[in-house]
Amino acid sequence: MKYEAVIGLEIHVQLNAATKLFCDCPNRPGDEPNRNTCPVCLWLPGALPKLSREALEKATLACLALNCTIQPESAFDQKVYYYPDLPKGFQLSQHHKPLARNGWIDIIGEDGKQKRLRIHHIHMEEDVAKLVHEMEGRTPVSLVDFNRAGTPLIEIVSEPDMRSPYDAMEYVKALRTQLRYTGSADCSMEQGTLRVDANISLRPFGTDELNTKVEVKNMNSIRNVGDAIAYEIVRQGECLDRDEPIVLHTRLWDPEKRVTMPMRGKFSGPCVPDPSVARIVVTDDWLKDIRRRLPEMPGRKAERFSKEYGLTPEEASNMSQEREISEFFEEVARQGIPPRKAASWITTHLVPALRDRDVTITETPLTSGRFARLLAILETGVINAHAAKEVLLQLLASDRSPDEIVEKGKYRQVSDNSELEAIVDKILADHPSDVDDFRGGNAKVMGFLMGLAMKASGGKANPRLLKEIFTKKLG
Amino acid sequence: MRTTADIFTYKNTSQQERAKGGPLAGKRVVIQPNMCARGWLTDAGSRALEGFIALEDATVVARLREAGAQLAGSARMGELGFGLKGDTGAQAIAAGEADIALITDTMGEARVAAAAHGLFAFKASFGVISRFGLVGLVPSIESWGVLARDLEDIIAVMRAVTGKDENDPSMPDEEPPDLSNIGGPLMKGQTAGVIKECLGGLSVEEVRLFQTGLERLEQAGFTMQEVSFQDFGLFRVVHNVIGSVEASSSAGKYDGVRYGHRASSAKHWNEMYLNTRGESFGTLIKEYLFQGAYFQFENYRAFENACRIRGRLVRDTADLFKNVSVLAFPTRRLGLNAAAATSAREVYDAFSLTLPANITGQPALHVPSFARGPEGDMGMQLAAPRLADAGLLEIGKVLASAMSGAERK
Structure with missing residues (x-):
């Protein structure tokens, strides 16, 4: 059976604000481990989050660049799950009330026509810490580097409007171009400041059902995004042909083997409004000011x-x-x-x-x-x-x-006729057979002779004059 | 009689603060180990924070120091501030170790503890005192409570600690109450409302005792008025659902990764979490955290409903104040010892009369000895509209002088 792919992307982009999202620590995850930490991003007892104005402004600029509508009111929720990279048992993320909704990006489709891909919403959230697994002698140890904990992210959630790996790659490219323009994000997939998760499902051509999707992560280049999606489309098609049901889960792209491997069931924990982070209420004046900054x-x-x-x-x-x-x-x-x-x-x-x-x-x-x-x-x-x-x-x-x-550097071009004529004479004298060749009708020889003359002049001969001299002397 | 060691987790012997002047000069204040004081053990009464030493002062603590208060030390407290089991803040005053005690008031802990020791207690409006440096449990509900024998001490503390703090952006964007001028005579025409449905849950004897308290209010110049609040019973349910959910989230950070107790062995991180958290929390708080996790993971709808109902309770309560200046409640039930509660249900039983003010964020004042009988002091609790802290404290002063007048007779 022939299937149509339905693809939606969730893209995390690290904002290049100077500080973390809720404290004044530098937003430099790559520094010496645990150097950029404070009671807030370590979530020590008694600490309270302070939303960074700069991060909010950069996030808003990014949303505007992607044609989204900024919501008059947005707020942070606690996304509850337990993992050592999460210092407080929940991640602060705008689940119920995102910063912006209803955006779009235009790409040129495979048929050469413009195609509009819609964005469902964009929300802000904090990044988690980084886990480092090492050996201490013969004992495996797991270390936590909190430099990245609390750095500002936006998550851009598309509508499932993409139908091919090509669409997805063009979407990512266009999105990256737009975001870089605003100056609010570096968007490097290699360095992990832009991370793409793809949700893929299949359906018979001509239907509009939305079937169970599979999430694929861990693509570190746009090329890999395309390859991982292409692989997943084939894999799911084979499953369906064998009447195997598609189960909601997350798969990891293996860039070496070029396959996707199952990782875990897709987990979604509860999201509870956070009473300690101030609500974001956007005023017209403020929004106008941000809009003015949009290039x-x-x-x-x-x-x-x-x-x-x-x-x-x-x-x-x-x-x-x-x-x-x-x-x-x-x-x-x-x-x-x-x-x-x-x-x-x-x-x-x-x-x-x-x-x-x-x-x-x-x-x-x-x-x-x-x-x-x-x-x-x-x-x-x-x-x-x-x-x-x-x-x-x-x-x-x-x-x-x-x-x-x-x-x-003596780069000035040689336009002295006598100097150039001397060079040309010498070359003609040294290559009598080529001269005969040319006179016999082989026009290509001119290029060869020109090259020799250019080389003899140290690359400085005026090519127009040189050609004139050759033409005159060979004529 | 308890010994000093029974009362304090940390006793401050530093002489530095003694010489300092200020409105609280010479006043000894005892705090709790869920309030950060730089260099002091701040374990919130839980093994989950075992050995945690505060890195900086809470805003409240810093402001107390600035006002010249002498920080006497840190009392004992119920685990993570849920209920009064093991709390010794009020006892510190009773034993003469302190003049003023600060206790977090999440469901009425400060007021109920004061009732047991003949003290005044005040719970401020939600959001007028910075929570920076408070090791909180229920952020949308908890407040600072101040206890003292002398209401003037409470007023002085409130003056010192109330007001905006750039370290706590969650404080609402509004003018904090002006406490600079508390003291005039009771304004004429004050009306105290009594909620019919609240009395409905009391025993005949409790109602009779409370009535004697209301009569004394009348003698002090109040006009009494019965009002109806059909959903009074929902305060408790809403508090339990929202409170437990927020507690479950707040306690999520106690995982043994960065500080506090960590289980000695585990095969992998998940087991480390399970063992650590299993060993860290006591049974009472565990029960409460389980309730919260249930609503978070299994019945989120109930939480959403509770939040919506809370909004209605806040509006309906505000409506009551169109006709009355304050609401009068007993502070506690007779025969229920909050400190002895061994289950979440018993904790809620003990605070059923105080927790409405925590849900609505209103200021509430407990006045001792107004409704005292042979079985103890039920306490007279007055609640005012949110941000009317100054007016409520002013009323408190009038009642305090009426009280001392009565005692002289």
């Missing part, structure tokens, strides 16, 4: 880039996916650099160089002014593209001006 989001920005700068849809999309890149592009374009040229250089040279170094633009000395100057020098013919690439790499490492680098 122009990538979809709208791409449209504007097409219109204002004449970028193609693909270029506009490339220039708007990341907020930092988009702002950098616009600053460069405003300095009189042809926008498509700026976009092309950012995509083909700057972004790969940043990726190689695993840095963002702000982590390098590069400024939009120096990048624009580099492209301007390139435009006027003082240097060629080859040299410009070299200069760009140096701009990422030092704060010298492009002009200085060009002068000191």
